[in-house]
Amino acid sequence: MAILSTSYPKDRIKVVLLEDIHTAAATAFRKAGYTDITKLKRSASGAELEAIVRDAHILGIRSKTHLTPAVLDQAGKLLAVGCFCIGTNQVDLERATEKGIPVFNSPYSNTRSVAELVLAEAIMLLRRIPARSEAAHAGRWLKDARGSYESRGKVMGIVGYGHIGSQVSVLAESLGFQVVFHDVAPVLPLGNARPLRSLAELLKVSDVVTLHVPGGQGTDNLINARNLRIMKKGAILLNLARGTVVDTAALKSALESGQIGGASVDVHPVEPKANDDLFVSPLQGLPNVILTPHIGGSTQEAQQQIGLDVAGKLLSFLESGTTINSQSVPELSLPSHENSHRILHIHWNKPGVLSAINARLSEHNINIVGQYLSTNAKIGYVVLDVDQRNSRKACEQLKEVAHTIRSRVLY
Numbered sequence: 001m002a003i004l005s006t007s008y009p010k011d012r013i014k015v016v017l018l019e020d021i022h023t024a025a026a027t028a029f030r031k032a033g034y035t036d037i038t039k040l041k042r043s044a045s046g047a048e049l050e051a052i053v054r055d056a057h058i059l060g061i062r063s064k065t066h067l068t069p070a071v072l073d074q075a076g077k078l079l080a081v082g083c084f085c086i087g088t089n090q091v092d093l094e095r096a097t098e099k100g101i102p103v104f105n106s107p108y109s110n111t112r113s114v115a116e117l118v119l120a121e122a123i124m125l126l127r128r129i130p131a132r133s134e135a136a137h138a139g140r141w142l143k144d145a146r147g148s149y150e151s152r153g154k155v156m157g158i159v160g161y162g163h164i165g166s167q168v169s170v171l172a173e174s175l176g177f178q179v180v181f182h183d184v185a186p187v188l189p190l191g192n193a194r195p196l197r198s199l200a201e202l203l204k205v206s207d208v209v210t211l212h213v214p215g216g217q218g219t220d221n222l223i224n225a226r227n228l229r230i231m232k233k234g235a236i237l238l239n240l241a242r243g244t245v246v247d248t249a250a251l252k253s254a255l256e257s258g259q260i261g262g263a264s265v266d267v268h269p270v271e272p273k274a275n276d277d278l279f280v281s282p283l284q285g286l287p288n289v290i291l292t293p294h295i296g297g298s299t300q301e302a303q304q305q306i307g308l309d310v311a312g313k314l315l316s317f318l319e320s321g322t323t324i325n326s327q328s329v330p331e332l333s334l335p336s337h338e339n340s341h342r343i344l345h346i347h348w349n350k351p352g353v354l355s356a357i358n359a360r361l362s363e364h365n366i367n368i369v370g371q372y373l374s375t376n377a378k379i380g381y382v383v384l385d386v387d388q389r390n391s392r393k394a395c396e397q398l399k400e401v402a403h404t405i406r407s408r409v410l411y
Contacts, residue, residue: 008408010034013318014077016052019043019062021084022307029058032315043273050074058314060084061091063294064273069095080317082310086110086297088327089215097378100346100405102326104313108163109305110297114240115167117266117296119175122208123151124290125236125262131287147261149207152176157206159199159222160213160241161187168210169193180205200230208236215242225250234261240296243269252282255289262288266296321383321410323374330374330381340369341391342410345382348403349375357382360397366390379405 010033017025020041029037043064044052053059053067053074060082061067067081072095081091083105096103124130126149135142156172158165158181169179169190179193182202189195196202199222203209209231213219223237224247231237237260239246248269254260265283271294272279283289297306316322320336321344323329329346347353354373361368361384370385386394391409398407 011036013057013079014038014055015058015060016040016056017060017084018052018065019084021060021062022303024304024307025060025082025084025311028308028311028315032319053078058082058318060310060314063087063090065090067091067096072096072099072101075099075101080104080314082314084306084310087215091327093328094378096328097376098405100329100379100381102317102323102329104310104317104326106306106309109309110299110302111163111167113299113302114164114296115171117292118168118210118238118240119171121238121264121290122156122172122210122236123175125238125264125288126151126154126208128262128288130262130290134287150176153178154207155180155205157181157196157202157209158193159183159202159209159211161189161193161195162212164240165210165212166190168212177208199227203227203230204232206235207232208238210238211241211245213241213245215244220244221247223247223251225253228254228259231260233259236261237263239264240266243267243271248282252286255283255286262290264290264292266292267294319411323381330376330379332372332374332381332383334372334383335370337369337385339388340385341388341394343384343386343391343395343398343407344410345384345398345401345407346405347380347382347401348405349378349380350403353380353401353403354382356401357384357398360401361386361394364390364393364397366394366397 013034015029015034015037017039026037026039049071053071054076057077057079059078062085069092072092078101080102083091085105086107088103088105091103093103128147132142154177156177156179158168161181161183165181173179173191180196180202181193182196182199222245228250251263255263268281281291283291313325320334321342322334323331324333367387368384372383374381395407395409
């Protein structure tokens, strides 16, 4: 797609990147001609965040900056939000939708990083490395094979066979694991992995269980006391999904009783907001437990890829109006048209809006070169390429259409 000049001068579009987003993102904006870029290493909240949102056209965040309805209500200039991470839980998507603000994220860029850590921690726990490392640091020499096992021939059960789960599957099989998985949706197995019909069936046969499911009501305390009792005695549990998926108190009891032989937890129900804040977990101090500070996707390669991916989506929206992978505004992939101007129109999804748009343009003899529409349950997104001689008049008319949320000339 040809990149065209936006009608809004690029040097007047303010880009704010919080939480030490990888420099690849800022570099991508600069290469595209945007010069007003502010990059902060920390998150923002309260009055400071509201001031940033009032002034920014593009806002980049990670997981610690929370865009609540009250914060988004300050967004007079904000064109789009980039979540430089997997999820968008930190953004009130309903309010972003109501305000016509596209929200982009990068759900797959750190897949490999998470998968590698899963395999590394599985092997460490099978070999009981945490306890032996702690003993060596304390001057004790625990050189024996008791409780140490190879991965070859062991059964790895993957709960959730999406992008990360399936990547874990491929790597695990190459190490000699027998892979089984359970997913609520039918998915195609990779390699020799076998789907199992129920979670209970998976828990009964697995030597290592790794969780890769989304957070939410359907997965809260998915691994609870009852399911921990179903697992093979001495089995290993890995949670690099969401902190709410495992009942931490129940896991502690299962570890102390020996029902569970080891655990690795990278995500926690309550996590510190800053590196200097105190982290507290019931699992602290337990042998053969690996606790990590939500770093499953925190590799330089993953952060660089996330920076490039989200920045690319933001730039595509700025330059062409494309909203593919938006979590709030309906998705549109758009071609370019020569000798035309592009207008973006976001409106409440009400009957008759498209007819009203066409009627107003027809009334003023404005020729439509291209028209594209996508809707969700709440709003509609129309992109119109019109004769460039009439674009100003067209935009004025579109702003008067009933149920309009926002409308502007892109180029």
